[in-house]
Amino acid sequence: MDISRIFENNQKWIVKKLEVDKDYFKNLSEGQNPEILYIGCSDSRVSSEELMGVQPGEVFVHRNIANMVPNTDLSAMSVINYAVTHLKVKHVVVCGHYYCGGVKAAMQSEDLGLLNPWLRNIRDVYRLHKDELNSIQNEEEKYNRLVELNVQEQCVNVLKTSDVQKAFRERNITVHGWVWDIHSGELIDLKIDFDKILKDIMEIYHLS
Numbered sequence: 001m002d003i004s005r006i007f008e009n010n011q012k013w014i015v016k017k018l019e020v021d022k023d024y025f026k027n028l029s030e031g032q033n034p035e036i037l038y039i040g041c042s043d044s045r046v047s048s049e050e051l052m053g054v055q056p057g058e059v060f061v062h063r064n065i066a067n068m069v070p071n072t073d074l075s076a077m078s079v080i081n082y083a084v085t086h087l088k089v090k091h092v093v094v095c096g097h098y099y100c101g102g103v104k105a106a107m108q109s110e111d112l113g114l115l116n117p118w119l120r121n122i123r124d125v126y127r128l129h130k131d132e133l134n135s136i137q138n139e140e141e142k143y144n145r146l147v148e149l150n151v152q153e154q155c156v157n158v159l160k161t162s163d164v165q166k167a168f169r170e171r172n173i174t175v176h177g178w179v180w181d182i183h184s185g186e187l188i189d190l191k192i193d194f195d196k197i198l199k200d201i202m203e204i205y206h207l208s
């Protein structure tokens, strides 16, 4: 790819948008009111807005390696705080994807330097669900299940934040765990039973 082409593409895109709506950018510049916070993977193949079919202004997006929500990550925590408490989004989505390189790297023992502490969060997910994962014989199935369980645990991390707990009490904000199947292009709702999970853990994480 020739990087200078990006600016040509941008000019063409502006023309296309203005053809449909001459006030498109004027309206965009007036502010944002997204209803969804999407936390996804940085993987170049997982083009979040495109796969959801949403337009600029509709989704507040945070992406990092393996769609993580580490409790001490200032970036993820700031995004949640801003989207939930200031933009007042109605939904928080954590979206993983099958064949995630970050999740795969966490399952191997190679020393990856600076990436080690980041990927260790995924190893913690593995440890929490060790019995279930170790019972899966097929490596690919095991890897895909870890992708799903990682989404579940990152949703739990979202639910641990005071911003989300407050928004849950005040306006019933919803948290969703999704996986994108890179083989078929399909977006899958994992339909995680948060009521059950929360019942088990809220005595520990509850913030008033």
Ligand SMILES: [Zn+2]
Residues within 6 Å of the ligand: 041, 042, 043, 065, 066, 067, 097, 099, 100, 101, 102, 103
């Ligand atoms: Zn990934």
